[in-house]
Amino acid sequence: MLSHYSDLDRSFTVIDQLRRRMDRLFEEGVQARDRAHTDEPERVWSRGHFPRISFADAGATLILEAEMPGLGDKDVQLSIQKDVLTLAGERKPDAPEGYYVHRQERSPIRFSRSFTLPCKVDPDRSTATLKDGVLTVNLAKVPEEQPRQIAIKVNA
Numbered sequence: 001m002l003s004h005y006s007d008l009d010r011s012f013t014v015i016d017q018l019r020r021r022m023d024r025l026f027e028e029g030v031q032a033r034d035r036a037h038t039d040e041p042e043r044v045w046s047r048g049h050f051p052r053i054s055f056a057d058a059g060a061t062l063i064l065e066a067e068m069p070g071l072g073d074k075d076v077q078l079s080i081q082k083d084v085l086t087l088a089g090e091r092k093p094d095a096p097e098g099y100y101v102h103r104q105e106r107s108p109i110r111f112s113r114s115f116t117l118p119c120k121v122d123p124d125r126s127t128a129t130l131k132d133g134v135l136t137v138n139l140a141k142v143p144e145e146q147p148r149q150i151a152i153k154v155n156a
Contacts, residue, residue: 050111051087051135060146062121062139069133070094070106076135080123085139088112119145 051066066087068076076089090110095101117139125140 050109051113053087053113053115055115057118060141062117062119062141064115064135064137064139066135066137067133068130068135071130071133073130076130078128078137080117080121080126080139083117083120084114085117085137086112086114087135121145 051068053064053066056063064085064087068089070091071089075091076087079086079088088111091106091108093108095104120142121139122142126138128135128137130136
């Protein structure tokens with residue numbers, strides 16, 4: 001009867017050794033990646049979902065809000081060409097040179113997203129602000145595209 005317990009104990013020992021070897025292999029892979037880390041961002045997102053946005057029509061303006069944690073105004077570019085708004089930018093590595101990164105969940109990325117605008121906008125009257133990691137872009141519609149009220153006449 002005792003032989004069954006010792007067999008079970010040996011099984012757990014083998015599983016524990018396998019787990020340790022896998023952990024060591026994973027750590028070596030992370031260290032190798034960090035040693036080979038360059039200033040180039042690891043991923044380029046062109047059709048992804050970064051940054052997360054919301055786009056709304058507020059009558060005289062179109063409002064785009066984009067979540068961009070950790071980015072400053074120098075990291076983001078906005079451009080309008082014809083009826084397409086392009087939002088592009090880059091998040092660079094933030095670890096000081098010479099430091100070893102133990103864990104990095106917000107990796108460096110380069111992104112670009114383009115949106116076809118539903119109407120013509122005036123880039124000269126449009127504004128963009130970046131506050132608390134949220135970019136707010138107010139795109140002023142050209143006067144011809146703004147909604148107008150139609151007066152209703154009553155025939156008496």
